[in-house]
Amino acid sequence: MKTRITEMLGIEHPIMQGGMHFVGFAEMAAAVSNAGGVGIITGLTQRTPDDLAREISHCRDMTDKPFGVNLTFLPSVTPPDYPGYVKAIIEGGVKIVETAGNNPVKWLPALKENGIKVIHKCTSVRHALKAEAIGCDAVSVDGFECGGHPGEDDVPNFILLPRAAEELKIPFLASGGMADGRSLVAALAMGADGMNMGTRFIATKEAPVHENVKQAIVNASELDTRLVMRSLRNTERVLTNAGVERLIEKEKALGSALKFEDIIAEVAGVYPRIMKDGDMDAGAWSCGMVAGLIHDIPTCKDLIDGIMRDAEQIIRGRLVGMLDA
């Protein structure tokens, strides 16, 4: 399949794996890229720019296909060494960067001078238009159903994607709730040029996370995610567990007086405990409503091949069949 995204990124299938904290290691990114999509290493999971440089080189040992790096810009008192991470990306010869969080404008000149395609992840049409205006090459549009940070507008993809298509000139990926061939065809029908998946890629053989995490996603239904940290305007969609229920009790009790320090036990340092140790009650970790559509743990190649096969069958069989009937 050829779309503006496959052409721009030089990939076979219009499928991207979004950056995921403590999931997006070189093994994950290489598996997705080798399967014809584009895999993404999560920059900030690497403790230092040198670690990121090593992870990029490790990924290159496992694939000769294009892969990218996610750079998430978070407001923080002591920001990570962003100039160092950007340098590691440029010197590592990476040609695709997924930015997320704050406006990436400060980093665009350095990235673009080095021929890097920048895909900014946004949760609203106004942020997507801003990304287009500052010179991003594409955007990834994350609907309310997505795992991670859906923003504060709560617009689901059935509205958000066609709205993005009405306004944007640059290509965009549909993100949030995407799982299979049906998702891809629907995303394309609503004007997207491909799809980005997070949660679905965690439940794959190659995802470098504890088996408990994969099983938790397979076991979960679409009713099992919760929104947390809304009153801090840092809303995150997470899979429910004992730690999350505790967090929600604190949110109810403290209301608008809640401060980050009140919930630090349920949100700080949780990712390694979940992803590496499989301690599934440790606290809040991002997971999409799409868990309800995930029933197996395939290889990335089987997953992507199946998506493309099903998409073709839906288009050529079901849809054209309806027109021709």
Ligand SMILES: Cc1cc2nc3c(=O)[nH]c(=O)nc-3n(C[C@H](O)[C@H](O)[C@H](O)COP(=O)(O)O)c2cc1C
């Ligand atoms: C466990 C997990 C960790 C994530 N970490 C990040 C991150 O560090 N930076 C980021 O930009 N997005 C992050 N995301 C969001 C994904 O890149 C992607 O946008 C989202 O998962 C899409 O929704 P889906 O899960 O319904 O496919 C994370 C998602 C998950 C599930």
